[in-house]
Amino acid sequence: MKKLFLASIVLLGFQSVSAQLTVPKENFTHRDTLQGGLRPERTCFDVQRYDLNIKVNPTEKTIIGYNDIAFKVVENTNKIQIDLFENMQIDSIVFNNKKLNYKRDEIAVFITFNESLKVGSQEKIRFYYSGKPIIAKRAPWDGGFVFNQDSKGKPWIGVAVQGTGASLWYPVKDSQSDEPDLGATIKVAVPNGLMNVSNGRLLGSENLKNGYTRWDWEVKNPINTYDITLNIADYAHIHDNHKGLDLDYYVLRENEEKARKHFEEVKPMMDCFQSKFGKYPFAEDGYKLVETPYLGMEHQSAVAYGNQYLKGYLGNDLSGTGIGMLFDFIIIHESGHEWFGNSITSKDIADMWIHEGFTQYSEIVFTECQFGYDKAMKYAYGLGDNISNDQPIIGHYGVNKEGSGDMYPKGALLINTIRHIVNDDEKWWKMLLKYSETYRHQIIDTKTVIDFFNQESGINLTSVFNQYLRYTTIPRLEFRSSGTKDQFEFAWITEEPNFEMPIDIIFKKKKIRLMATNKWQKLPFEMKYVSQIEVLKDKFYVKSGL
Structure with a gap:
């Protein structure tokens, strides 16, 4: 990561010299703008639904299948952009039983229709594809598939693509600015004896009589495209219910008894988060933890869990205070994303602090619910040691570029600071609840967040947000x-x-x-x-x- 070189003189009795923002200018590629930009071929249509139907071959590490993309036309057009990584093969794209012409430009696939699509019309294309998806070297920090095995040598497969892009493994409008309003189905065929777990509710399974069984899942809520997932293994299923909310856990069979005990932490977490942030945003789709061969990811209604049934973060305390060892970081953090990131989504990943800052703050909230205010503030203060102040939290817009990793702890401490600026806890918790409920299932940006907290607090917090989000020094x-x-x-x-x-x-x-x-x-x-x-x-x- 590029560094900020800071010059300031701090002497008692003399006014300090203000530092200058000297983050080096970054150069972005044509591919970056194709993935991150909102050109007419993207803004002319609104995705209504994805229906993904694929087969995964664990031995060959391949995918073959199609995605039905239903969309509403919002501007007259005869061309749209769908995205699919360059290494994946396009087999054909079909519209009204006819193959369409298309042109590939790196990640982007520009699809041409024979006649103009009219505003308000509802359309659907079927996008056939195949290939070997990129394998992650260090998931979830780099995007891709993880092909692993359980202790008995059976395949154990997962995928995590946040930031890298969902188009790494399926054709999609790969922008956080558009979610399928009517949800999605994810149908994945895997070798007999294995199971696939995806987002939402299980509709059923079908033996395809060719050595594969297809597992069909449905999501009824809008969903981030990077949240759509698959998890393939010989899973054991644990079902529970907490105050009317279905809780389902899919774990490796050898860990079933361990998981039953360890995942009891979900219940007090749900009580805490629902009291502070409102009703679980995806009750229709249920809540799941799915054991994965990588650390974790906030896959909506199918949270990826790979923390090895340890307290803390793989047995370590990110706060350095000991308080982080009182809970399982991955359960709390990734589940917090159900409210912040999955329900409330940033339009551009440059504003990913809206996901990560509020979610890391949810760890502080859980700590306060369970262990009291003093321990929560101690935990919050400890998180500050993880802040580098190397680059601004807000990234570059339109080029698929996140800001600094400081968006996690610095974003959380910004929110904690605002709580204490408000200086009225009853008012604060009402504000936070209203924020979560006002923008439930919505796509927003930084200005929306600032405007909301300015309005609800009755305090002009704009300069506070700007200093923490847009600069590398703190007040x-x-x-x-x-x-x-x-x-x-x-x-x-x-x-x-x-x-x-x-x-x-x-x-x-x-x-x-x-x-x-x-x-x-x-x-x-x-x-x-x-x-x-x-x-x-x-x-x-x-x-x-x-």
């Missing part, structure tokens, strides 16, 4: 002598102009709120030394000139 609270004995001044030092943010400090065991801005102001009390002040950095993600 620094500076103090200097005012020239009068025992009197000091304070001000924020930030890149964002006209920055305003209240901050709580402790002076002589008393909590005092300073209404700090970029302009120097006198402290409302006298003191001999700056070290007499404690800035509440466990509640506000800031630095201070102490």
Whole structure:
């Protein structure tokens, strides 16, 4: 990752010099714009449904089949863009029983219709394809398939493509800006003796009399295209129900008893999240944990689980406080995505902090539900050690480019900071619940988030969001002598102009709120030394000139 080189001078008694944003300019390719851009061939139609029907050969590591793509025309057109990775073969594309002409341009497939499709019309194409999908080297951090085996040598297969793109393994409009409004079916044929688990509800299975059995799943809700998944193994199925919500777990047979005990954590998690974020967003499709040969992924209603039945993150505490060892990170984090990322989705992956920041914050929320406020704040503060401040959290729009990985901990601490700016927990929890419910099953952007919290809090938080999301430095609270004995001044030092943010400090065991801005102001009390002040950095993600 490219680094930000920062120059600043911080001296007591002198105004700090503001750092300049010097993140090197990135060069993007034609392929990046094809995958990330919204040209007319993409915006002219709205996907209504995907019906995927494929066969997976574990020995040859191949896929063959088709995707029926139903869509509504929103602008008159005779050409649309569907995406499929270059290494995958197009066998044919059929519309009204006739093959269509198409042109491949790297990842993009530009499909031409013989006549113009009219606004408002409902259309469907069948896209036949085949090939060997890319195999991930280190899933889920790079996109692709994982072909593994269980302890008995049986195939154990999964796929994770967030960021890389769903078109790695099936033809799709590969943009977060458009989800199939009417859901999807995922039908996957696998060798007899194995099972496929995908999103939604199991419709049934059929022995195809050719050594393969097809497993049919249906999703009734809109779904991110990178969330559509398959999981192939000799699975054991555990069914449970919690307060009317179906809970289903698909695990390797050798882990069945272990899973029954370990996955009990799902129930208090659901109680916590539903109380804070609202009803589970995909009750019609149920909730599943599916054991995978990689660490985890937020596949909607079929959450990928590979944390080896350990507490923490593969047995480690990301916060460094010990508190992270009180829960299974993957269960909590990936399930939090059902609300933030799956239900509420960012239009462009440049705004993926909307997924990851709120979801990492859900870990803090769960900690507070289970273990109390103090432990939650300790956990939150510990997450700060994972922040690099190397690049802005917001990435580049229109080129399939995420921002810095700081979107996880820094995004979470931004939200925690806003909670303490609001300074009214009853109001805060109502706001967070309203945010989740207002944008349930919607696709939004950063401006929408900022506007919402400005409106609901009654505070102009724009400069706060901008400083944390668009720059690599965090607000620094500076103090200097005012020239009068025992009197000091304070001000924020930030890149964002006209920055305003209240901050709580402790002076002589008393909590005092300073209404700090970029302009120097006198402290409302006298003191001999700056070290007499404690800035509440466990509640506000800031630095201070102490």
